[in-house]
Amino acid sequence: MTMEKTFDAAEAEPRLYARWEREGCFRAGANARPGAEPYAIMIPPPNVTGSLHMGHALNNTLQDILIRRKRMQGFDVLWQPGQDHAGIATQMVVERALAQAGEPGRREMGREAFVERVWRQKDSSGDTIINQLKRLGASCDWSRNAFTLGRTDEDQMSRAVIRVFKQLYDEGLIYRGKRLVNWDPHFETAISDLEVENVEVEGHMWHFKYPLAGGETYDYVEKDADGNVTLRETRDYIAIATTRPETMLGDGAVAVHPSDERYAAIVGKLCEIPVGPKEHRRLIPIITDEYPDPAFGSGAVKITGAHDFNDYGVAKRGGIPCFRLMDTKAAMRADGAPYAEEVAKAKAIREGGAASEAEIDAINLVPDEYRGLDRFDCRKRVVAAITGEGLAVTGPDGAPLVENKPIMQPFGDRSKVVIEPMLTDQWFVDAATLAKPALAAVRDGRTTFHPENWSKTYFQWLENIEPWCISRQLWWGHRVPVYYGPERDGENFGFSLNSSLDAVQFKLKLFCAETEAEAIEQAKAYYGSEWQIKINRSDDKRIGISLPEDRSRNTITIARDPDVLDTWFSSALWPFSTLGWPDETPELNRYYPTSVLSTGFDIIFFWVARMMMMGLHFQKDVPFSDVYIHALVRDEQGRKMSKSLGNVIDPITLIDQYGADAVRMTLAAMASMGRDLKLDVSRVEGYRNFSTKLWNAARFCEMNGCALVPGFDPKSPREPVNRWIVGETARLREAMDAAIDAYRFNDAANAAYAHVWGVLCDWYVECAKPLLQGDDGPAKEETRATAAWALDQALILLHPIMPFVTEELYGALAPRERLLVHADWPTWTAADLADAEADADMGWAIAAIEATRSARAEMNVNPGAQIPLVAVGADAATAARLARVGPLLARLARLSSIEHADAAPKGAVTLAVQGATLCLPLAGVIDIAAEGARLEKALGKLDKERAGLEAKLANPAFVEKAKPEVVEKERARLAALAEEAGKLAAAQARLAELA
Incomplete structure (x- = not known):
């Protein structure tokens, strides 16, 4: 069959991929040799709502290179695909769609109907990124495609999550507690640090006076660099600076550094928060802590433990109560008793009255006039009130001191609203305990990072790890498997009947269970057999007891926790949940631990470390032996791609324009370990040309009758040029194996490029032409067979990087029993195939040809002119070599003759080569003047x-x-x-x- 003139990627790529899928080429174990070792990679699951971006394209190209090569080497290969349910992202997509369509929102729909609506969204658009990965050529075992969320608790992936939660809860490693979290007021949920974007914005720093209790005064002094103390003034206040005046309402203390002598006289005394009705203003203590910086501002810091992460640490160390000021939408709380009554409660706590965390949390210290206001509207009102009362610190000009300065402000990466640090009840994992084995596994080399320097990032995070907040106030996700009922104290309950979980007024009993049936059994065992147990599945989550008059069906109603789990919680189980755990499956026994994880540096903390923790805890082994951290794809100027800059490059657009092979080759060739990629689209075009070069080489072979010879022995050629290309091919195999094994994908791609373009398609084709176009005979037949073999080997070695064009050419070159995707990876070595004499001859000839061509070009010699060459001072070895390669040199350097002489002829350009001096007499060829x-x-x-x-x-x-x-x-x-x-x-x- 005659080859087409060009490779039509748009037509060939979908056809070839469909055939690979149809013939089951990607299934786990496909092409595995008897007794093959397993090799597994778990794809980092992209968001089910997402689409392919350049980071995905890079990472999946590199994984596919590893997978395709191992499959060709006969390993038992599994590339496990899947998608993440992406709690916030997916819920956002659906809520936005409902709003655009004018349909009722999720709260109007109710939980059950809304979740079903999200499932419909997932079913209709969830395959988008799968199809895009197929466009890229990703050879995943799609028959095993996994999703991090099951439709019911009985589905395997959900059972895995629930089993892990239950076991960690029973072991005391999961607990419910009150801690400060990142709170997204738009989605009304806690979010992870990864979902927070810290952005520099124009902000303000206000300076306010906190009057000392009872009008007390003190001498405010300052010390210079030499230690000299100067009395500045007598003050009846302590000054603080804040960027968030609205949070002053929840202050628990003012802190100064222990070494700050300016405030030594008033440490331990009380000062007044200058907000709210004067007759009810709270007094708070002045304390010392290492956190305040004496050199920054006044050196005094207000401590609002419920709304600032640094303040929370100070409050915990100093036993300072933390008062939550805002509701779930970050508006100032409108619930609770009148302000004066709440202030009285807060004063009682300060004066030593016992109070539980729940009682403190119930206290609303927002004055009546601010209740219900948006936090930023409240800020304006607070600033105006303090300034109007004359309690703003003034500058030299007598005006209130307000600094305009840039500040770092946290925004939700999806909601784009300002994140509020919020003290809330959440579920936490004791990450510090789980981190210890994960740290040890990297330190002792069971898991290795590539590049190694990323292990320092891993260590730094795990050594300073905080409890992991795993609960989210969403509806789309794994429901927390905990049920609540009233706590029993002997025969008494002591609570109001039928309270809601949202406003519970009594202590709760928790039942952690994998199923509802198990929760009911736990409740029966706790309450006694005389009680009937009922589960409330409605949205209002009311719980309590029911006592009919005849006492025949005394009922206790329990309700499941409404929260869902952080998406990273289910993703942390990915290496073993995708293999069927908690069931004992053959795949789990075969493929765990996996071989390699390829991912980005930005989720070392949030995913890599957590998979290590969970894998070691539940499987007693690391989840992967190697972690490859790929680079970031930037634009050609080195800028991070973003929609705001308008420099985002869509990989699918590039595939449409240049083909998947060109995109893959570009990404691989630029994937230098530890360095970001600066993607220039012209590079993609260049590698499309490389594909064309390979195609044209195959057409050249076809036109010259180069056909594969069954059983061809690459050690058999006798012609120097053929012995040389055989050795060069073996060296390429060695270079590519060494590079890929070391995750130096750019070295592998560039070695393949240099060999195919510069060695095979240029020098070998040019050098072989005289033999291929000469008279029939053994030399011609040998060259045909060698050329076909060399091209065939190049296709095999290039296949993991450029799978489509190589598969197409592999089929065109000769009839095959197997597709290229399952061809045997070469094992030849240079020691097996290289011929020292042929290598030396060809190396010398190429150097001489290049030198001659360069001299001709520099001297502006007519390209078609035939000129003589004179070899001066050639030793015996060089003379013999010149005899062997002379015809080749003459043909490719356009020489009319090659002669030997003892001295350089007059008017000759000299070229230095090994063993001789080559001279080109040009005096009569060019116009020297x-x-x-x-x-x-x-x-x-x-x-x-x-x-x-x-x-x-x-x-x-x-x-x-x-x-x-x-x-x-x-x-x-x-x-x-x-x-x-x-x-x-x-x-x-x-x-x-x-x-």
Whole structure:
């Protein structure tokens, strides 16, 4: 069959992929040899709502290179695909769609109907990214595609999550507690640090006076660098600075550093929060803590433990109560008793009255006039009230001191609203305990990071790990498997009947159970057989007791926790939940632990470390032996891709334009370990041309009758050029194996590129032409067989990187029993196949040809002119070599003759090569005077341009004001001009030899 002139990627890629899938080429164990070792990679599950971006394209290309090569090597390969249910992201997509369609929101729909609506969304659009990964060529075992969330608790993936929660709860490693979390007021849920974007914004720093209790005064002093103390003034207040005045209402103390002598006289005394009705203002203590910086602002810091992470630490250390000021939408709380009554409760706590966390949390210290206000509206009112009362610190001009300054503000990465640190009841994992084995596993080498420096990031996080908040106030996700009922005290309950979980007024009894039936059995055992147990599945979650008059069916109603689990909780189980756990499956026994995890640096904390913790705890082994941290894909100027910059590159658009192979080859060739990729679309175009080069080489072979010979022995060729290409092919195999084994994907891709383009398609094809186009005979047949073998080996070695074009050519080159995806990976070594004499001859010939061509170009010799060559001083070995490769040198360097002489002829350009001096007599071939004038003119023009560029780059105004990419471009141009000037100077020197 005659090959088409070009490779039509748009037609061939879907056809080839469909065939691979149809024939089961990607299934676990496909192509595995008897007794094969397992090799498994778990795909980092993309969000089910997501679409392919360049980070996905890079990571999955690199994983596919590993997978395809191991499959060809006969390993028992599993590349496990799947998607993450992405709690917040997916819920956001559906809520936005409901709003755009004018449909009722989730609260109007109710939980059950809303969750079903999300499942419909997942079913309709969840395959988007799967299909895009297929466009990329990802050879996952799609028959095993997994999803982190089951429709019911009985589904395997949900059973795995619930089993882990229950076991950790029973072991005391999961607990419910009150801690400060990142709170998203838009979604009304806690979120992880990963979902917070810290953005620099224009902010304000207000300075306020907190009057000392009872009008007390003190001498405010300052100390200079020499230790001299100066009395500045007598004050009846302590000054603080804040960017969030609305949180002053929840202050529990003012803190100063223990070494700050300015405030030594008032430590332990009380000061007044300058907000709210005067007759009810709270007094708070002045305390010491290491947190305040004496050199920053006034050195005094207000402590609002329920709304600031640093303050929370101070409050916990100092036993300071934390008062929550805001509701779930970050509006000032509107619930609770009147302000005066709440202040009285708070004062009682300060004066030593016992209070539980629940009682403290119930106290609302927001004055009546601020209740229900948005936090930022409240801020304006608070600032105005304090300023109006004269309690704002004033500047030299007498005006209130307000600094305009940039501040780092946390935003929800999806909601884009300001995150509020919020003290709430949440579920936590004792991550510090689970982290110890995970730290040890990397330290002792059971798991290795590539590049190794990322292990430092891993250690730093795990060594300073905080409890992991795993609960989310969402509806889409794994429901917390805990049920609540009233706590029993002997025969008494002591609570109001039928209270709601949202406003519970009594102590709760928790039942952690994998199923409702198990929860009911636990409740029966706790309450006694005389009680009937009922589960409330409605949205209002009312619990309590029911006592009919005849007492025949005394009933206790329990309700399940409404929260769902952090998406990262289920993702942490990915390496073993995807293999069927908690069931004992053959896949679990076969493929766990997995071989490699390839992922981005940004989720080392949130995913890699947590998989290590869970894998070691539940499987007693690390989840993977190697962790490869891939680079970040940036634009050609090195900027991070973002919609706001308008520099996002869509990989599917590139695939449509250039084909998947070109995109994959580009990403692999640029995937230098530890360095970010600067993606230039022109590179993709260049690798599309590389694919064309390979295609044309195959067409050349076809046109010259190069066909694979069954049983061809690569050790059999006798012609130097054929022995040379065989050795070069073996070296390529060794280089690619070494590079891929070390995760140096760029080295593997660049070695393949250099071999295919520069060695096989250029030098070998050119050198083999005389043999292929000569008379029939053993040399011609040998060359045909060798060329076919060399091309075939190149296709095999390139396949993991460029699977489509190589598969197409593999089928066109010869009839096959198997597809290329299942071809045997070569094991030849250079020691097996390389021929030292042939390598030396070809290396010498190529160097001589390149030197001759370069000299001709420099001297402006007519490309079609045949010129003589004289070898001067050739030793015996070089003379013999010249006899062997002379015809090749003459043909490719356009030589009319090759002669030997004892001295260089007059008017000759000399070329230094190993063992001889080669001379090109050009005096009668070119016009020396005209050529000299041409070179002089070109060099003068170039020197002028160089001088202008050098002056421009020496100008500080240009370097400082111009965009960095513009400066870099000019520097690159200057370097190119310097290189060109060097070539012209060399040409002038050669021309001088002819005079």
